[in-house]
Amino acid sequence: MSMLVFLEHHGDELLKGSLGVLSKAVALGSADVAGVVMGFGVRPLAEQAAKCGAVKVYVADDARLEAPLPQPRVDVLARLIREKGIETVLFGNSVLAADVAAGLAARLEAGLNWDLADLVRQDDRFVGKRPALQDSVHVDVGWKSEPRIALFRSGSFDPVETGGSADTEDVTVALEDFSTSARMVDQAHEEGEGPSIEDAAVIVAGGRGLGGPENFTLVEELAKALGGAVGATRAVVDAGWYPYSTQVGQTGKTVSPKLYIACGISGAIQHKVGMQSSGVIVAINKDPNAPIFEFSDLGVVGDVHEVVPKLTELVKARKGS
């Protein structure tokens, strides 16, 4: 029952998401869980994987793997999986991991189940647990052949340090021409200091429903009245309305304030994974069918331009009294 976990890194650290998936693989009871790290100068990362229970770490260390681009990684993985006869390949979701997993699925004609919240063994087969259609239904999914590829929803598992050591093995890096034709010109580096929203007890977040960058004052004023911070969706960050440092979600921050007020936010799954563990969630959206209402404690079907300023005044009045 060989399992391979895709270990993604940023700088000198393996990602928490990857290590969480590794811990999950170990918890499934497989005796030979392996990890694979790919990049340039990444050999020392193997140790971090060993701490979370990998007994073997494959290392692909090559300058052509330095940029976090998917296609060269598909080449390396496809060869490794075929050579070692690996049966199950696990990925923690990320922009990079999703593209690698899907490219690999095509290359190996292998089944890919995505957005899994869990993986269990039932009657000698693997069953993936997938919340689907805005989490309105839970689906048990499986694989008809090997290798099986699983892509887990961000934040599904926490890393568990069990200690231990791992054998490392260098793997061949032979790349296809088309895999190396996209080129990283400027790689993301941590953006400068912004307001810290991770520790805020209250977050008021704005989305595209605000209608324009100028309307962010509405959420800023409500946040100020409640003594909280301002959050944003990717849609408005990409559009340049608000800084990336305030983005909540899969490619932004994961937050769990006591109170999260979502203003004009649809509630896409990639946003949800960043805020679903908030204590109380209030949503204001004019579309009664917006997915955000499925995971709000209080949902208000209304216009943010009406409701938010009124709420700000009421909060101020209450605090003032």
Add this chain to the structure above:
Amino acid sequence: MKIAVCVKQVPEGNSRIDPGTKRLDRSGEGALNGFDANAVEEALRLRDATGEGEVVLVSLGPAKAQDVLRKALAMGADRAVHVSDETAGGSDLVATSYALAKALEREGADLILFGQQAADSDGAVLWAAVADRLRLPVVSQAAELTHAGGKLTIKRQTEFGYDVIEAPLPAVVAVSDAINEPRYPSLKGIMGAKSKPQETLSLAELEIEPERAGEPGSRTEVYALSDPPARADSRKIDDDGNAAQAILDFLAEKRLV
């Protein structure tokens, strides 16, 4: 530049799974996947910036996808290729990417655009599988896309901020829903759409072996469906002018103000 845009027909409104077939219930009205409107818009802009070239829509889906293709034609696309076949139902990533790659191969476009995700499957993965089959470079999550001198420059967001990536043509790019504001079709566009070339292809016409499509061609399967645990004590109200007060009362009750 010849641009192919992959567009999907998705159920209108809230999707549900048919408990009998364990497949998505596609019986209702079909809509153009909203995220794909961004890909169509970007293709139109690239075409119109140079004043030459062609935008071809490619879709795999049931007969209803015709209506959806007509909507995208009304936005301004030049023609549509609809891969439609009873036996393609239930295709997973492996089967879908194979069929689409076959249709795209035939077009030989310089640029192949995808939307950010299918609203019903939320996969956000298909492009990478198609690009691998076509042996073309792929870049996803494009928030900005520029084309100059046969080369694309893409700005995209990852977990760490913004990357800038360059890729030569031909290439596959998936755009984010923040890349542009899709236009509404004009009346002229709607009228004109009816006379634009719309081709329907069977799997056989694309030389796709039946065992590589639909359920036989898929490598994943669905075992069971269940209801998610109900969220305790969730309330929803319509704003009748008093919603702000209702929110305040709720926050007070939870001791949050």
